[in-house]
C-alpha cells in the first residue's frame with residue numbers, strides 16, 4: 001500500500017516551479033496554491049491584474065490535490081435547514097451560488113482545455129437509515145417548491161438502478177453535480193494562471209506579513225519577499241500562525257481516502273451504474289466515486305496521527321467499502337492517503353476582507369472542490385471593486401471561534417458522539 005494519493009500517482013505532466021528568491025513586486029500577493037488561491041489569481045490575471053502566488057509546498061499539495069473529486073451542489077446541511085437558519089431569501093442566494101460554482105468550473109475546464117476527467121453525471125446522497133430517506137424526500141419537495149429544482153428520489157427496492165449494493169435505504173439524486181481528477185484540475189488552473197501572466201512560486205512559505213503603509217503589504221518568505229497593493233490568504237485547513245484571526249476561525253478535520261486496484265469496466269458499470277459522485281447520510285459519512293481509470297475511490301473520516309492508527313483506520317475504511325460494495329471484497333487497495341478539511345463554526349464557507357485589508361475565503365467543509373473556484377472568482381471581483389456587497393457568505397466581520405484549540409480536540413469527542421448518533425438515529 002502506498003501513502004501517495006491516486007491523484008498524485010496519475011497527475012498530468014507538470015513543471016516544478018521555482019521558489020521565491022529576492023524582492024518582487026506585484027498588484028496582489030496570494031498565499032496558498034490550491035483551488036481558491038489559484039482561482040483568485042486566474043480571475044485577476046484575466047483583468048490584467050498582476051499576481052504572485054506563494055505556495056509553501058507545491059501546487060495542489062493541500063486538500064485540492066487530495067480530495068475525493070466530488071464537485072457537489074449544495075452545502076453540508078440541507079437547503080431546508082439553511083432556509084430556517086438564514087431566511088428564505090438568503091438561502092435562495094446560497095443555493096444559486098452552489099449551482100453557479102459547478103458551471104464556473106465546467107467553463108474554465110472547457111476554456112482552458114484542462115484534461116481532468118470531468119464528468120457531470122450528478123450526485124447521489126444515499127440514505128443510511130429508513131428515517132433518512134424520509135428526510136431526503138422532504139428535501140426533494142423543498143428544492144422543487146422553493147427553487148423549481150428537480151431531483152429524483154430512489155426507493156430501496158430500486159437502488160439496483162443506481163448501484164450494486166443493498167446497504168442503503170434509498171437515495172436522493174441531483175443531475176448537476178460532477179466528478180473530476182482534482183489534482184489535474186488544480187494543475188490545469190495553475191497553468192492557466194501562468195498563461196495569463198501570473199507567477200507561482202513553490203516551496204515558498206509565507207512566514208511574515210508586514211503593512212509598511214495603508215496601501216502596501218510585504219510578505220516575507222525564507223529567501224525573498226513580495227511587495228504588493230493587496231493580499232489574500234487562501235490556506236484553508238492548512239493554516240499556520242501566519243494570520244492568527246484566520247487560523248482561529250477554521251477548524252481542520254482530517255479525512256482519509258483509499259483507491260482500489262483497477263477493476264473490470266463491466267464491474268464498475270454495475271457498482272455505480274451512472275458514474276455519479278456519491279456520499280451517504282451518516283454523520284461520519286462515506287463518500288465514493290469511480291476514477292476514470294476504473295478504480296473505486298472511497299473516503300471517510302479519521303485521524304491518522306500515528307502510523308499504527310493509520311493502518312487500523314484504513315483497514316476499517318476498506319471494511320466499510322466492502323460492506324457497501326460486497327463485490328469488492330477481494331479488490332486490492334493500492335492507494336491510501338489523507339488530508340485536512342476546513343470547517344467554520346457555521347459549517348458554511350466564509351469569504352470577505354478583514355480590517356487589515358486581508359482578503360480570505362475558506363471553510364468549505366467538504367464542498368470546496370465545487371465552491372472554492374467560485375469564491376476565488378468573487379474575491380478577485382472584490383479586489384477590483386466589482387464585487388457584490390450582498391454576498392450571503394460574506395463574513396468580513398470574522399470572529400475567532402471561542403476556545404479554538406479545544407475545538408479541534410472537541411471534534412475528536414464529537415466523533416464518538418456522531419458514531420452513537422449514526423447507530424441510533
Ligand SMILES: Cc1cc2nc3c(=O)[nH]c(=O)nc-3n(C[C@H](O)[C@H](O)[C@H](O)COP(=O)(O)OP(=O)(O)OC[C@H]3O[C@@H](n4cnc5c(N)ncnc54)[C@H](O)[C@@H]3O)c2cc1C
Nearest residue numbers: 032034035036056062063064067068070206339367368369
Ligand atoms: C481527504 C479530503 C477529501 C475531500 N473530498 C472533497 C470532495 O470530494 N468534494 C469537495 O467538494 N471537497 C472535498 N474536500 C475539501 C476540498 O478539497 C477543499 O475544500 C478545497 O480543496 C480547499 O481548497 P483551498 O485552495 O482553499 O485549500 P488547499 O487546497 O488546502 O490549499 C491551501 C494551500 O495553502 C498552502 N499554504 C499553507 N500555509 C501557507 C503559507 N504560509 N505560505 C504559502 N502557502 C501556504 C498549503 O501548502 C496548501 O497547498 C476534501 C478534502 C480532503 C482533505
